[in-house]
Amino acid sequence: MALADTRFSNRRRKLAAQLAGQRIDAMLVTHLTHVRYLSGFSGSNGGLLLRKDLTATMATDGRYTTQIAEEVPDLKAILGRAVGEELLKTLTGPMRVGYEADYVSVSQLEKLTAAAPSDITLVPVTGVIEDIRLVKDQHELRRLTEIAELANTALTQLIDAGELAAGRTERQVAADLEYRMRTLGSERVSFDTIVASGPNSAKPHHGADDRVIENGDLVTIDFGAHLRGFNSDCTRTFVVGEANDFAKEIYNVVLESQLAGVRAAVPGAKLVDVDAASRTVIEDAGYGEYFVHSTGHGVGLDVHEGPYAAKTGTGELAEGMTLTIEPGIYVPGKGGVRIEDTLIITSGAPQIITQYPKDMREI
Numbered sequence: 143m144a145l146a147d148t149r150f151s152n153r154r155r156k157l158a159a160q161l162a163g164q165r166i167d168a169m170l171v172t173h174l175t176h177v178r179y180l181s182g183f184s185g186s187n188g189g190l191l192l193r194k195d196l197t198a199t200m201a202t203d204g205r206y207t208t209q210i211a212e213e214v215p216d217l218k219a220i221l222g223r224a225v226g227e228e229l230l231k232t233l234t235g236p237m238r239v240g241y242e243a244d245y246v247s248v249s250q251l252e253k254l255t256a257a258a259p260s261d262i263t264l265v266p267v268t269g270v271i272e273d274i275r276l277v278k279d280q281h282e283l284r285r286l287t288e289i290a291e292l293a294n295t296a297l298t299q300l301i302d303a304g305e306l307a308a309g310r311t312e313r314q315v316a317a318d319l320e321y322r323m324r325t326l327g328s329e330r331v332s333f334d335t336i337v338a339s340g341p342n343s344a345k346p347h348h349g350a351d352d353r354v355i356e357n358g359d360l361v362t363i364d365f366g367a368h369l370r371g372f373n374s375d376c377t378r379t380f381v382v383g384e385a386n387d388f389a390k391e392i393y394n395v396v397l398e399s400q401l402a403g404v405r406a407a408v409p410g411a412k413l414v415d416v417d418a419a420s421r422t423v424i425e426d427a428g429y430g431e432y433f434v435h436s437t438g439h440g441v442g443l444d445v446h447e448g449p450y451a452a453k454t455g456t457g458e459l460a461e462g463m464t465l466t467i468e469p470g471i472y473v474p475g476k477g478g479v480r481i482e483d484t485l486i487i488t489s490g491a492p493q494i495i496t497q498y499p500k501d502m503r504e505i
Contacts, residue, residue: 149281150182151216153274154192160270161194167237168193169267170254172226173245175443176271178371181214189225190217191232199232201225226250227257235261243268276440276448277462282372283486286441286464289328290374290484290495293367296322297378297498306505308357308382312337315363316350323367332366332373332445343379344478346435346470357383360393360477366445373445375466376496377482381504392429392471393479393502399423400481400500403437403451403467407485407492413455420469421453429471432478438466441484463487 157180161169171177171190181190181198185206192198200219202210210219222228226241233239241254243266255264278286296319300306305318316335323331338348340359348362355361364377379396381389403420417437424433436452441464449455449463459465468482481500485492 149279150180150214151196153180154198155196156274157192157271158194158196160274161240161267164240164265164267165238166194166240166265166267168233169240170226170229171242171271173242173271176242179271179275179443181217183210183213184371185209187223187225189229191229199229201228224253224257226254230254230258230262233259233262235259236263237261238263238265240265240267242271272448275442277460278442278464278486279462282442283462283464285370285372286374286484286486287495289367289369289372290376291497292326292328292369293323293365293374293376294496294498296326296328296367297363297365297376301380301503301505306355306361306363306380306382308355308359311352311354312339312342312350313352315355315361319363319365323365326367328367328369330368332368332375336362336364336377338362338364338478339382341475341477344472344474344476346472346478346480355382358386358389359383360389360479362478362480364480364482368445371443373441373443374496375441375445375482375484376498377468377480378498378500379479379481379502381502383504385502385504388473388476389479390502392473392477395424395427395429396469396471396479396481397500397502399433399469400467400483403469404483404485404492404494407451407459407465407467407487409459409461409487409489411459413449413451413457413459414453416451416459416465416467417453417455420451420467424469424471429473432471432473433469434472435470438468438482440464441466459487461487461489465492 337350406419470480472478
């Protein structure tokens with residue numbers, strides 16, 4: 143068996159072990175991110191049925207006959223448009239079959255129930271695959287590091303080319319950055335690129351519109367690239383022209399907060415404490431009411447996934463997890479700053495894979 147096949151079969155083995163404690167005989171996986179995680183199949187329509195004896199069957203439609211044979215050579219595949227229903231039809235009971243309750247709609251569940259043999263009991267399962275995905279293997283960490291480097295190279299090129307400048311629109315800057323990521327090899331962006339300038343920088347998820355960037359503006363750029371299923375996520379804030387006292391003040395507070403969060407992100411740290419490490423710096427500076435989101439999240443096959451460093455965060459960090467640290471201050475009508483890095487949790491200090499300078503830069 144090829145190395146890649148071993149990687150996926152090991153993941154399926156972990157899933158089967160988790161389901162055994164819930165007395166589940168088989169698991170129907172239809173959420174495409176999880177299908178890819180457990181099999182390697184990257185098509186837009188696919189499903190996986192994993193039995194407790196570790197045998198598994200794939201399903202897709204006729205568009206992907208060749209692709210599924212290439213990407214998942216170790217598993218049998220059946221063809222059918224409604225992959226979940228087709229997979230259930232292959233079973234004979236009595237059996238308890240888990241389904242992904244967080245990703246199956248009411249109408250989809252009705253169709254699955256109708257398709258399943260009468261002696262099949264469908265059981266909702268929540269969070270099991272997500273928990274397995276929390277700790278990345280070395281292959282995942284390499285891919286995440288590669289795509290982070292690609293995205294940050296694009297930002298370096300954008301800034302060096304003078305494409306962030308007064309007189310240009312937010313939309314133009316976003317388009318230039320996305321073009322550079324694509325030409326460097328990205329398949330697409332991980333999410334809609336944020337270029338938030340001037341008063342728009344006080345909106346954490348502003349996007350990018352036709353506002354013309356002016357001298358003195360704070361400009362927050364939140365961007366990510368996607369390649370081979372993996373995502374990057376990074377934010378930097380720049381000043382176009384000369385920074386005023388307000389910009390300098392909140393930038394320095396956010397930078398201190400971000401560095402405190404990075405220092406706190408070590409194995410065994412409670413996620414709520416990582417959030418508090420960043421949040422306390424901003425609160426002590428008198429800007430607590432303007433930090434309006436959580437401190438960070440994991441990055442992997444999804445650009446936002448567990449673990450979550452937040453006021454309500456649960457659990458602890460472990461070696462091999464990823465986590466963003468992205469505190470911000472957003473003052474309506476004046477402007478805002480966010481600084482974000484993606485980290486890999488190691489046995490010691492975290493590895494920062496979004497290696498772009500964080501000191502305030504006036505452009």
